[in-house]
Amino acid sequence: QQQVKQSPQSLIVQKGGISIINCAYENTAFDYFPWYQQFPGKGPALLIAIRPDVSEKKEGRFTISFNKSAKQFSLHIMDSQPGDSATYFCAAGGGSWGKLQFGAGTQVVVTP
Amino acid sequence: DTEVTQTPKHLVMGMTNKKSLKCEQHMGHRAMYWYKQKAKKPPELMFVYSYEKLSINESVPSRFSPECPNSSLLNLHLHALQPEDSALYLCASSPPGLAGNTGELFFGEGSRLTVL
Numbered sequence: 001q002q003q004v005k006q007s008p009q010s011l012i013v014q015k016g017g018i019s020i021i022n023c024a025y026e027n028t029a030f031d032y033f034p035w036y037q038q039f040p041g042k043g044p045a046l047l048i049a050i051r052p053d054v055s056e057k058k059e060g061r062f063t064i065s066f067n068k069s070a071k072q073f074s075l076h077i078m079d080s081q082p083g084d085s086a087t088y089f090c091a092a093g094g095g096s097w098g099k100l101q102f103g104a105g106t107q108v109v110v111t112p
Numbered sequence: 113d114t115e116v117t118q119t120p121k122h123l124v125m126g127m128t129n130k131k132s133l134k135c136e137q138h139m140g141h142r143a144m145y146w147y148k149q150k151a152k153k154p155p156e157l158m159f160v161y162s163y164e165k166l167s168i169n170e171s172v173p174s175r176f177s178p179e180c181p182n183s184s185l186l187n188l189h190l191h192a193l194q195p196e197d198s199a200l201y202l203c204a205s206s207p208p209g210l211a212g213n214t215g216e217l218f219f220g221e222g223s224r225l226t227v228l
Contacts, residue, residue: 043219102154
């Protein structure tokens, strides 16, 4: 049973555009929602994360929006650049031991 | 130093071989993880060590044997693997937080394993 559902599976956006990736979760015990960025041949890297006490977090061109009542969160990449082309994974976790549930991933391609 | 270092980067082994993957971090993290990642899939948790003790084993076959010699090192011993075990094996670590570990995972670049 997939505990975190991520969409879309892939996304093509023009340089300067906005990339939006959505995730939904079921388990209300989740209290940590990170996004990871993975380039081909590399390990995932933590991009930005949010906890449910805030509805939005922004770091540079990356913003997480969080809707606790709908159990949804999303990543917005503003002014998308070709260097942002990567696979993005949302995740959700709870409890003490950092066991994260990952979404299926979204492959983002930013065209010049 | 904010790196998780994994060796080797690439490994090819036969089904009767014994090999090991190694992982090292010097960030003072007290939780270390092994993940398996197939192409175009998310990482799948295999093992978690917390304060050098095995805390989670996600029903991984015994042909994979983890070891945590100290708080900075994590090994994954491989024996009698199958071709379907070919994947990217990722090590990660997590800093301690107020309520145990924070869940902030710092991944290494992975060891690409091919089983012939």
